[in-house]
Amino acid sequence: MKELFEFMLRFGNLNQQQMDFISSKAVEMQLPNNAYFSEAGKIARQVGFVVEGIVRVCYYSNKGEEITKYFIEENNLVVDLESFDLEICSSAYVQAVTDCTLIVFSKKDWQELLQTIVGFETIVHKIISRALMQKVERRSPLVTEDATTRYLKFMEIYPTVVNRIPLSYIASYLGVTQSSLSRIRKNIR
Incomplete structure (x- = not known):
């Protein structure tokens, strides 16, 4: 409480x-x-x-x-x-x-x-x-950006969420496939 x-x-x-x-x-x-x-x-x-x-x-x-x-x-x-x-x-x-x-x-x-x-x-x-x-x-900047920028924005908006939830949910939020998201994450590291 x-x-x-x-x-x-x-x-x-x-x-x-x-x-x-x-x-x-x-x-x-x-x-x-x-x-x-x-x-x-x-x-x-x-x-x-x-x-x-x-x-x-x-x-x-x-x-x-x-x-x-x-x-x-x-x-x-x-x-x-x-x-x-x-x-x-x-x-x-x-x-x-x-x-x-x-x-x-x-x-x-x-x-x-x-x-x-x-x-x-x-x-x-x-x-x-x-x-x-x-x-x-949270939604507005995601509409016009490319997938990598959207993922980086997602990490900014939801810093405590990114490592706690399934990638499939993040991919669906970003409007990309899970394999695309995996590639994006690999390229960022």
């Missing part, structure tokens, strides 16, 4: 009573490697905070290819926001790529926190805004 509060307090203030209330709604969850936090075709019903591990957001193209949109590492919230907020079926999977420890809130409890704690909605809004900006910043 300490990590969650350190994270939240970067975006606003919470007193001890509010933090105790948040703690009372939180459930620690172990999500094993390859397990799904939320799935395409289902409505996302929980918000998580990654204490340990890495998750990825991915989908399948109309050709059946698995495409990784982005990774979420420690000390970040994880939720399929559109599905969660609008109660519509998700178009993406949120999957553990390492064994993960998450702090999880059900939709009902999350709504109660938003309605009860003064300023909590502002904190959540700031967190979501930051996450959306990061997503755009």
Whole structure:
């Protein structure tokens, strides 16, 4: 819980009573490697905070290819926001790529926190805004660059991720084949 509060307090203030209330709604969850936090075709019903591990957001193209949109590492919230907020079926999977420890809130409890704690909605809004900006910043430079530059950018953006996840996920994120990625990595060293 300490990590969650350190994270939240970067975006606003919470007193001890509010933090105790948040703690009372939180459930620690172990999500094993390859397990799904939320799935395409289902409505996302929980918000998580990654204490340990890495998750990825991915989908399948109309050709059946698995495409990784982005990774979420420690000390970040994880939720399929559109599905969660609008109660519509998700178009993406949120999957553990390492064994993960998450702090999880059900939709009902999350709504109660938003309605009860003064300023909590502002904190959540700031967190979501930051996450959306990061997503755009991380994807934008990758669109126009060659594969080697994209990989170097990836290592810059996700320095703690690169040696902890399968190359196939990195290749899918970069839009290259695994063999191309292996060549790129060999040429960089």
